[in-house]
Amino acid sequence: MVTLAECVPVPLRLPALKGMFEARKRVFVDLLKWDVPVLEDRYEVDQFDDEHATYLIVPDEDGGHAGSARLLPTLRPHILDTLFPDLCAAPPPRGHDMLEITRFCLGRDQCAADRLETRNMLVSGLVRYALENGVRTYTGVAEMGWLQQILAFGWRCRPLGLPRFIDGRMLGALRIDISEDTPSLLEANGIYRPAPLQRLEILEAA
Amino acid sequence: MQPFERAEFFLRDVSETNTESELADALSVVTRDLGFTYFALTHHVDIRRALQPAIRLHNYPADWVEYYDANSLGVSDPVHRASHMTSVGFAWSEIPRMIALTPRDHEILLRGEGQGIGDGFTVPANVPGESNGSCSFANPAGMPFSEDDLPLAQLVGGFAFEAARRLWRVRSPIIRPMQKLTDRQRECILWVARGKSDWEISRILGIQHETVVRHLKQARERYGVGKRTMLAVQALFEGSISFTDVLKR
Numbered sequence: 001m002v003t004l005a006e007c008v009p010v011p012l013r014l015p016a017l018k019g020m021f022e023a024r025k026r027v028f029v030d031l032l033k034w035d036v037p038v039l040e041d042r043y044e045v046d047q048f049d050d051e052h053a054t055y056l057i058v059p060d061e062d063g064g065h066a067g068s069a070r071l072l073p074t075l076r077p078h079i080l081d082t083l084f085p086d087l088c089a090a091p092p093p094r095g096h097d098m099l100e101i102t103r104f105c106l107g108r109d110q111c112a113a114d115r116l117e118t119r120n121m122l123v124s125g126l127v128r129y130a131l132e133n134g135v136r137t138y139t140g141v142a143e144m145g146w147l148q149q150i151l152a153f154g155w156r157c158r159p160l161g162l163p164r165f166i167d168g169r170m171l172g173a174l175r176i177d178i179s180e181d182t183p184s185l186l187e188a189n190g191i192y193r194p195a196p197l198q199r200l201e202i203l204e205a206a
Numbered sequence: 207m208q209p210f211e212r213a214e215f216f217l218r219d220v221s222e223t224n225t226e227s228e229l230a231d232a233l234s235v236v237t238r239d240l241g242f243t244y245f246a247l248t249h250h251v252d253i254r255r256a257l258q259p260a261i262r263l264h265n266y267p268a269d270w271v272e273y274y275d276a277n278s279l280g281v282s283d284p285v286h287r288a289s290h291m292t293s294v295g296f297a298w299s300e301i302p303r304m305i306a307l308t309p310r311d312h313e314i315l316l317r318g319e320g321q322g323i324g325d326g327f328t329v330p331a332n333v334p335g336e337s338n339g340s341c342s343f344a345n346p347a348g349m350p351f352s353e354d355d356l357p358l359a360q361l362v363g364g365f366a367f368e369a370a371r372r373l374w375r376v377r378s379p380i381i382r383p384m385q386k387l388t389d390r391q392r393e394c395i396l397w398v399a400r401g402k403s404d405w406e407i408s409r410i411l412g413i414q415h416e417t418v419v420r421h422l423k424q425a426r427e428r429y430g431v432g433k434r435t436m437l438a439v440q441a442l443f444e445g446s447i448s449f450t451d452v453l454k455r
Binding site: 089111112113115116143144145146147148149151152154158159161162163164170172188189 | 208214293295330331332333334336358360361367368371372375386444445446
């Protein structure tokens, strides 16, 4: 199962999302040394974590956080057009049917085999979300090693521009086009997991 | 043509390729456009002994390839070893700063140079759970390449490797995740990795000698390996035990 949280007024206040913000801090700040804001020395939260963000979360066996990703609408300010427009040869693509994948996060307390399985669940969840919600394209920024993995999932990827060194990391921008046959492309690489998306009740966040 | 347009052109080309020779043709054209003479897109395995189907496409001189394979350089090649240290493309002049080079490594690099493989740029392509790989572009010694084209080479190398994976995948079985080790098996393997005998492990864990033997036998069966060293290596590769676990006191 993959949990879906949409239209959460203040995401950090939602107890069900706290584990994700903590895991993001441990991955992006502690491990990958990204220069991003941290709240209370514990949560990685930025200006895009608001009611416009959509979250997909893969729970672990105890209902905690195993993996997560954040989707941002491309018609509003997002990572690619705000922080990395130079990674695109043309203006960053935007549209109602286009979302940006950001903060793809795999929790650190998993062995490599479990982490790959979490990754597969999350990638499959992203495809399922796109197909169920009329999303035809995902965009995203990735470091080179991760970008090579994204290509290896087997879905249709195209670069949006030449990679560049930015703050010591070589980054590239991609678009991923999703269609009815995307699940079978992932399946050919052995990574498709047809798990349902379970919408989170967000009444508690009011 | 603008560099990114060249990349898009190459990608359109390879998205329609269905054979290795078409991909090799597309690569040899883009290699020239990038200011290089040779390309080699390969998994880092001993090509004559590889168990799984391995990728290799290149236009290197035949004599060099002959020597390379005869000496199983696919595994020990300093360029390949350096590419395991990074996920970003690097010029070969950087290699001494990336890995410690042995006299044999220097000999290999010199011999390659004698065969026309003097300097180059290598794009690592490491996909978890698969053999490491890379796509290299090379020139004879003294024939410089332009730094400006290296981002394009990075992009081309990465997408070319994926195009090759797509062609090869058709021939390779999908590897399904293996059944998990039990906690006890994992614990025994950890002590194997630290060099303990079965009897020693039984003392350390306070269990019967035969029980340890059984745990390790079943663990070897899970990985399909016969030797305890391979068992430890497999468990490390898969991440069931980590280097930190093994090395911590």
